[in-house]
């Protein structure tokens with residue numbers, strides 16, 4: 001059944017990939033984005049890549065509660081996927097108030113608009129960062145939380161705000177999806193994560209080093225208690241993550257009301273890879289050497305993180321399809337196209353497909 005979905009931050013990395021999967025699943029999507037950390041011209045690509053459906057776009061700020069409520073009323077929104085927010089851990093440490101203002105005002109605005117317009121289904125973009133350096137792996141949703149940055153604290157506080165909204169609002173249901181490490185890009189090579197400046201995260205850094213845009217990858221630490229001493233993470237292909245959102249919102253919209261008002265659900269693969277394993281996989285998958293050198297640990301990093309993803313499977317029959325090689329190959333295809341995306345018009349690029 002077609003649902004009318006509001007995707008705040010829907011032009012962003014996760015939001016755009018999720019919008020494509022929502023269109024393919026037959027839903028209609030309205031994107032609200034202020035393009036502070038996303039690409040305006042990418043929105044036009046979404047229906048072309050999906051091959052079906054139309055995307056409507058409202059340019060605006062999710063922190064404007066009146067705007068969000070007006071949009072929801074005018075478009076008779078059935079469910080909200082709230083992606084909009086800042087996500088740079090380091091920046092949140094140096095500028096915590098900016099993160100409290102942007103991330104928490106955004107959630108407050110969405111919840112207020114939902115309360116006022118009668119929309120009662122929410123999927124929230126949360127993060128495995130709320131677990132901190134977990135002592136037991138893999139990490140189930142029942143694991144204790146441990147905040148290691150203001151960014152992580154905004155995610156946990158937002159989850160708790162959603163708890164209170166669910167308790168106070170008849171019929172309200174929510175799922176907070178705790179992402180492990182989203183990586184890769186859509187197989188078309190036309191959308192992906194293209195951070196401005198030096199990437200903080202491993203995959204985009206590797207891709208830029210492979211493209212000769214960076215001298216070499218700095219491997220943060222070679223003395224962790226892992227198979228080769230480098231940090232281990234649970235990387236999940238961004239399209240698998242996007243499909244997890246579709247499964248979550250369809251679960252919320254199904255007639256069988258979940259007795260649990262607000263669920264936290266991990267989205268990860270349950271497989272961990274170290275930095276050196278990723279670098280090797282990228283080199284083999286893409287046939288290109290990735291220069292690197294091992295340096296000091298990065299402060300705040302955990303040795304390892306790994307999802308127990310069994311709840312997503314049990315609750316809405318979701319499991320990941322793509323492995324590490326596909327994550328590397330899809331990212332590399334996007335990275336190679338990045339200069340082209342800037343130089344050529346979209347139509348020419350699509351005709352070259």
Ligand code: WQD
Pocket residue numbers: 087089126127128129179180181182200201202203205217218219220221230231232233275298301
């Ligand atoms: C992965 C591994 C690094 C860069 C972050 C956020 C988290 C979430 C996902 C939003 C670690 C190592 C990295 C580099 C390296 N984002 N590394 N050289 O830190 O696990 O998670 O992104 O929700 O909140 O914290 O991801 O890609 O930065 O690091 O050696 O240049 O790669 O030490 O072991 P992280 P990452």
